[in-house]
Amino acid sequence: MTVLYAKQRGVGLVELMVAMVLSLFLLAGLFTIFFSTRQSYDTQQDLSRLHDNQRLAATMLAQTVQQAGYFPNPTTFTRAEAFPSNATFATAGQIVFGGNVTSEALAIRFVAPAAGGHMLNCQGGSANGATTDIYRIDYDSNIKANVLECSANGAAFQPLVNRVNTMQVLFGVDTNSNGSADRYMNAATVTANKAWANVKSVSLRLVFDNPLNKPQAAPGQPATIAMPIVVNLMSAPNNQ
Numbered sequence: 001m002t003v004l005y006a007k008q009r010g011v012g013l014v015e016l017m018v019a020m021v022l023s024l025f026l027l028a029g030l031f032t033i034f035f036s037t038r039q040s041y042d043t044q045q046d047l048s049r050l051h052d053n054q055r056l057a058a059t060m061l062a063q064t065v066q067q068a069g070y071f072p073n074p075t076t077f078t079r080a081e082a083f084p085s086n087a088t089f090a091t092a093g094q095i096v097f098g099g100n101v102t103s104e105a106l107a108i109r110f111v112a113p114a115a116g117g118h119m120l121n122c123q124g125g126s127a128n129g130a131t132t133d134i135y136r137i138d139y140d141s142n143i144k145a146n147v148l149e150c151s152a153n154g155a156a157f158q159p160l161v162n163r164v165n166t167m168q169v170l171f172g173v174d175t176n177s178n179g180s181a182d183r184y185m186n187a188a189t190v191t192a193n194k195a196w197a198n199v200k201s202v203s204l205r206l207v208f209d210n211p212l213n214k215p216q217a218a219p220g221q222p223a224t225i226a227m228p229i230v231v232n233l234m235s236a237p238n239n240q
Contacts, residue, residue, distance in 0.1 A: 053208060088107055119131075
């Protein structure tokens, strides 16, 4: 009996090369999808951090800066008596001050109740009695970026919000004695007009680093994003 064997044929070089090329195309597609998804995720995380920083800055500044000018028992003491002049506040009754410390800085002061109060200083601690908060922008070598930081009653400056490039400060001044701000001035102009006792509000413009301003992001993104904040002060216009 004759046994017939089927003739087997191996994979040729051409077929192998075609299979490798197809596999490389499939892998390239998978890597493209992976990197695109990862880039979208990183972008969303960066935007979330930016929004968190903006909300934190707005909340903290609004809650603490508006306390400027508050003092207990306004029927017993005038504002000038509650806020005497000192090295930072040149005029009695002055509750805010601005100047340049690396970037523009803002100093505010208030008098918290001696006991049983719920007022906080800019570092989140309970305020007790005369309190001065100073805000400024400074460079943080750990994250290699500017940060918004504050000092409460002369304590060391502590970082509050990361990646705040600059802070611009204007003061709303009551120039016609009607109890409301009708003109915004920078610190030098307020000093020149001797109008610190008439400041009723503070306009802050925080400029944040834009996390989308990077080569892999969409082109045309600005380097920074500005956020304006206007805070009314707890001043006592009839007790100066």
